[in-house]
Amino acid sequence: MTVSEFLQNVIDALSLGSIYALVALGIGLLFGILRLINFAQGDFITIGCYALIVPSTDVTARMLIGAWSWPVLIPSICLIVVVIALLTDVLVFRPLRRAYSPTLMIASFAVSYIIQNGVLMIYGSRPKAVNLWSELNTQILIGGLRLPLLQIVTIAVTLVLMSVLTLFLKRTLIGIQMRASAEDFRMAQYLGVRGNVVIGLAFAISGMLAAVVSLLYLTQSGSLSHVMGVPLALYAFVAVVIGGMGSLVGSVAGGFLVGIIVTFLQAYLPPDLRGFRDAFAFAVVILVLLLRPAGLIQTKSAIERV
Amino acid sequence: MNRAIQVLIRHRSPIILAACVTLLVTIGVLSGFRHLQLSLTEMLLRMTIVVGLYVFIGNSGILSFGHIGFVCIGAYAAGWATADPDWKQLMLTGLPSFLQDEQYPFLAAQAGAALLPAVVALPLGAAIMRLRGIAASIATFAFLIIIQSFYSNWDSVTAGASSLARLPTIVDPWIGLVFAVGAIAVAYLFQISRWGLMLRASRDDDVAAKASGVRTVRERLIAFVLSAAIVGAGGGLYAEFLGSMTVDEFYLEMTFVTLAMLVVGGIGSLSGAVVGVVVVTFVVEFLRTLEHGISVGTTTFALPSGSQEIGLGVVMALILILRPSGLTGGREFLEWHGDSAASQLALADRAVRAVEVGVTQIEQHKSEPEKDVSVPT
Numbered sequence: 288m289t290v291s292e293f294l295q296n297v298i299d300a301l302s303l304g305s306i307y308a309l310v311a312l313g314i315g316l317l318f319g320i321l322r323l324i325n326f327a328q329g330d331f332i333t334i335g336c337y338a339l340i341v342p343s344t345d346v347t348a349r350m351l352i353g354a355w356s357w358p359v360l361i362p363s364i365c366l367i368v369v370v371i372a373l374l375t376d377v378l379v380f381r382p383l384r385r386a387y388s389p390t391l392m393i394a395s396f397a398v399s400y401i402i403q404n405g406v407l408m409i410y411g412s413r414p415k416a417v418n419l420w421s422e423l424n425t426q427i428l429i430g431g432l433r434l435p436l437l438q439i440v441t442i443a444v445t446l447v448l449m450s451v452l453t454l455f456l457k458r459t460l461i462g463i464q465m466r467a468s469a470e471d472f473r474m475a476q477y478l479g480v481r482g483n484v485v486i487g488l489a490f491a492i493s494g495m496l497a498a499v500v501s502l503l504y505l506t507q508s509g510s511l512s513h514v515m516g517v518p519l520a521l522y523a524f525v526a527v528v529i530g531g532m533g534s535l536v537g538s539v540a541g542g543f544l545v546g547i548i549v550t551f552l553q554a555y556l557p558p559d560l561r562g563f564r565d566a567f568a569f570a571v572v573i574l575v576l577l578l579r580p581a582g583l584i585q586t587k588s589a590i591e592r593v
Numbered sequence: 594m595n596r597a598i599q600v601l602i603r604h605r606s607p608i609i610l611a612a613c614v615t616l617l618v619t620i621g622v623l624s625g626f627r628h629l630q631l632s633l634t635e636m637l638l639r640m641t642i643v644v645g646l647y648v649f650i651g652n653s654g655i656l657s658f659g660h661i662g663f664v665c666i667g668a669y670a671a672g673w674a675t676a677d678p679d680w681k682q683l684m685l686t687g688l689p690s691f692l693q694d695e696q697y698p699f700l701a702a703q704a705g706a707a708l709l710p711a712v713v714a715l716p717l718g719a720a721i722m723r724l725r726g727i728a729a730s731i732a733t734f735a736f737l738i739i740i741q742s743f744y745s746n747w748d749s750v751t752a753g754a755s756s757l758a759r760l761p762t763i764v765d766p767w768i769g770l771v772f773a774v775g776a777i778a779v780a781y782l783f784q785i786s787r788w789g790l791m792l793r794a795s796r797d798d799d800v801a802a803k804a805s806g807v808r809t810v811r812e813r814l815i816a817f818v819l820s821a822a823i824v825g826a827g828g829g830l831y832a833e834f835l836g837s838m839t840v841d842e843f844y845l846e847m848t849f850v851t852l853a854m855l856v857v858g859g860i861g862s863l864s865g866a867v868v869g870v871v872v873v874t875f876v877v878e879f880l881r882t883l884e885h886g887i888s889v890g891t892t893t894f895a896l897p898s899g900s901q902e903i904g905l906g907v908v909m910a911l912i913l914i915l916r917p918s919g920l921t922g923g924r925e926f927l928e929w930h931g932d933s934a935a936s937q938l939a940l941a942d943r944a945v946r947a948v949e950v951g952v953t954q955i956e957q958h959k960s961e962p963e964k965d966v967s968v969p970t
Contacts, residue, residue, distance in 0.1 A: 324727070382914040388727045389656035393856060394913050400849050401906035408899030517845070521738060528731055562746030565738060572735040576728050577720055 291432055296554050302438035304546020305445035308539045309500045310523035311530065312452070313493035315538030318527060319469030320489050323391040327375060329520025330402040331368050331494055335501025336511055337406055338367045339417065353419055365498040372494030376487060384482075399520075406513040414512040419505050441503050448499065449539060452492070456535070461488065469533060522549070525568055529575050531582025540583060606925040607781040610867050611774045614640070617871070618770050630766055636874040637769030638830045640867060643854045644776040645823030647866035649816045650855065652789055654796035655726070657817075658848055659733030660824050662740035663710035665843035667825025669744065669751055670709040671832040674702035677759035685757075687749030699763060699833065706829025707822040714821035715814075722813040737848065745840040758837035764830050772830055776823050780863050788815050853909040859919025864926040872920065873905065880904045 310328060317325045339353030339360075352363050375398050383394055423437040456462040461484075467475040468485045476482050504519065505511070522545055530541025545568065552564045575582065601608060614637075621633045646660050673681075673688060674697040681693050697705075721732040744751045751757065783789045792812040795802035803809055832838060850873070858869020886895030912919065 322727070324731070379910050379914070383917075386913070386917060389730050390913060390917065392658075392727070392730065393656070393852060394910060396849055396852070397906045397909045397913070401903055401910070404899050404902035404906065408897055408903065524731075525735075532727075563742060565742035566746075569735040569738045569742070573721065573732050573739075576724055576732050576735075580724060580728050 294432055296550055298432075298434060298438055298442075299554075300547040300550035301543070302441045302546075303550055304543035305441050306500055306504060306519065306542075307522050307526050307545050308542025309445055309448065309496050309503075310519050311526035311538040311542040311545075312449075312535060313496040314520070314523050315527045315530070315533065315535055316469075316489050316493055319533035319535065320465065320472060320486055321380070321391065322388040323380065323395060324388070324524065324527075325493065326392065326395040326520060326524075327399040327402060328493060328497060328523065329516030329518075330399045330406075331372055331497035332501045332504065332516035332519055333406060333513065334371050334402065335364050335368045335498040336417075336505045336515060337410065338364055339419065339505070340415070340511070350417070350419075353417065357420070361499075361502065364502060365495050368498040368501070369491045369494035372490045372497070373487060376490040380486075380490075381483070403513050403517075410511070410513065412513065414510045416510050417505060418509060419502070423506055437503075437507055441507075444499065444503065448496070461485070465489065469535075522568070525572050528572050529582060531584040534582065534584040537582050537584035604781070606864060606927055607777055609926055610864055611777050614773060614777075614867065614871075615770060618766050622766050632874065632878055634764060634766045634769045634834060636870060637766065637773040638764070638827055638834060639851060639854065639874070640773040640870040641769070641776045641830060642824045642827035643851050643866050643870050644773070644780050644863070645820045645825075645827055646851055646855055647820075647860070647863060648780045648783055648823060649813075649820035651860055651862065651866065652784060652792045652796060652816050653813050655813070656730045656852075657733040658730060658852070659736040659740075660820065661843050661848045661851065662737040663714060663821040663824045664828035664831070664847065665740055665744060665840060666710045666713055667706035667828030668832040668838060668843060669757065669828075670825070671702040671706040671829030672757045672760055672838065673750075674705050675699070675760055675833065676757065680759040684752050685750055687747075699761075702833070703826055703829045706832070707826040710825030710828070711818050711822040714818045718814045718817035718821075722810045722817060737844070741840055741844050751840065754839065756837045756839045757832075760832055760836050760838075762833060762836040764834040769830065769834075772826060776827070777863065777867065779819070779823060780866075783816070783819060784863060788812055792816055850905070853905060855919075856909060857912045857919060859921035859923050861918060861923025862921050862925050865919045865921040865923065868921055868926075869919065873908070876908055877901050877905055 310332070313328050313331075314325055317323045317328075340350050342351065352360060355363070379394055379398055380391065383391060386394070423440060424435065426433045426435050427439075428434075456466055464475065464480045465485050465488065467478070468480055468482070472482070475485075500519065501516075504515075508515070523542065526541035526545045527538050528541070529544060530537030530539070548571070549564065549568060552567060553561060556564065618633055618637065621629050642660075642664055646657070649655070649660070650657055673685070673692045674695075676685075676696070678694055678696050681688060685693065717736060721729055721736075724732055745754050747753065784793075791802065791807045792809075792815075794805070795807050795809045795812060799809065828843065831842070835842070854869040854873045855866055856869070857873055858867065859865025880896065880901035883894075883896045884898050884900055886893040888894075916922070
């Protein structure tokens with residue numbers, strides 16, 4: 288193993304970790320406020336990707352929104368995914384406000400199932416090749432290291448989004464209300480925080496994060512499928528558990544940690560065992576739950592009282 | 594004679610459930626439609642699995658997303674036991690020779706399909722049954738993914754991503770019926786056993802149950818292992834029903850469908866599990882028929898394919914919203930209202946007495962050291 292190989296792996300880990308961190312942030316945000324583990328977060332990403340080729344349902348996808356220039360493209364995709372996210376809240380999760388957490392998880396399973404099969408019904412099961420922003424897939428040379436431009440963009444976008452989100456949560460009134468609700472939803476409501484507004488906003492932010500992830504992910508993978516979001520959601524879910532359920536910092540840290548674990552398992556596991564990478568990753572989940580049930584970063588609201 | 598009738602009346606709900614299912618299947622089989630027979634067989638296999646799910650989820654109140662992992666283990670155990678030995682020697686080179694060279698009869702394979710998941714469930718359950726609420730559910734979900742990842746990459750033993758094939762397809766509606774009714778009987782007997790009652794007490798009020806001396810973790814573990822064995826047997830049936838299978842058969846899709854059945858019928862009762870399977874099967878079959886198209890006069894109306902899945906998702910979401918405790922509302926079949934209230938009162942009375950006994954014991958325990966202190970002075 289050379290130093291440059293190692294550095295290459297580090298960059299891979301960070302860019303993969305960025306993607307997981309963004310998805311985990313979306314899941315963690317909703318879990319903090321609503322105790323909802325939103326399995327459909329991955330399917331929001333799928334929708335963001337397919338929105339690029341609407342209305343074409345041809346076998347070789349033609350892009351409509353996907354062909355626009357990026358200053359128009361990004362907001363349009365964000366808008367579409369945010370609308371879908373808000374719709375799922377209004378139609379499914381709002382009537383379930385008082386339900387238990389596992390019930391909510393089943394409901395999000397149902398949402399995910401509906402979205403996946405909806406996409407399958409319209410577009411069929413064959414993956415479609417899509418060429419988005421291929422100029423990002425070039426490599427740049429920095430001191431003997433070949434770095435794909437896309438990875439650098441991914442890391443940069445993630446850092447920017449996280450800074451903006453942090454400022455939003457710390458400095459704006461509604462952001463502070465969101466943090467208060469994540470800490471203790473009922474108490475926040477007693478103090479005048481409007482529950483549905485905060486939850487709606489949380490769904491909107493998760494939708495926006497999903498939209499950004501969909502663009503970054505699709506540029507890299509270049510192919511559409513109706514289950515493309517599922518593995519992302521599964522790994523992000525691991526990240527949320529490892530990081531500490533409901534802690535946003537924990538979700539992000541968990542996302543990067545999972546990115547690092549996955550990349551290094553892939554790089555340094557003996558070839559025979561590489562296929563079992565996911566088994567190892569999810570065994571870590573069970574271990575974390577057993578040894579540190581509240582995750583790496585514990586939130587106050589996670590402590591159960593009698 | 595009189596006593597026999599009393600026993601029948603007392604245990605009427607599982608007997609009537611089993612009778613209704615038997616009647617339904619008999620009518621279906623006698624109608625002679627080949628397609629109907631296949632659908633009914635699949636319904637009965639799912640019923641075995643959903644009743645197995647109920648044994649744990651319904652009695653403990655902990656949602657498990659991992660039981661389809663046990664179905665997978667059971668199915669592959671049966672597959673290893675019954676696949677054509679020539680094929681096994683060629684494809685499954687990592688299999689131990691007692692499996693590789695032999696072909697076992699159906700019942701032996703089923704025993705393996707029930708046993709292996711139970712053996713896996715014991716240490717797993719011992720670890721994760723200590724977790725509470727959502728954490729336990731997440732751990733089971735992680736288990737499902739571990740099994741999926743493991744089985745789809747363990748090429749020399751499970752044939753990896755390609756299918757495990759050349760299995761005898763001997764499961765017909767009658768075999769399915771025997772196992773479904775058997776599952777109902779086992780689930781009922783567990784439910785009225787002292788373990789079942791203690792587990793249900795801990796489901797309804799964890800703290801009160803613990804205070805009354807219920808060892809929650811142990812009761813949960815018993816239910817977990819038993820339900821793993823039942824769903825594993827269901828998996829074994831699937832293997833001998835499909836004739837060839839892949840790991841993906843036993844993953845998120847089946848998890849969703851079986852949970853949907855349980856939720857639609859009502860998580861809290863055995864009748865709910867059975868009713869849920871029947872109702873969801875009917876809804877899905879109805880939508881499937883519509884997908885094939887219905888002719889009215891000269892025109893044919895057809896729903897686009899995929900409607901059955903979307904329909905199932907919508908039905909599930911609607912039930913969660915409109916009737917969160919399911920169609921049966923957590924009650925057993927033919928458990929009339931006054932009866933249930935009376936039995937609940939009796940149970941509550943017993944619980945109160947148990948707590949009183951516990952409190953007395955604690956007080957005695959407390960007062961003892963004081964006595965010890967008082968002796969020297």
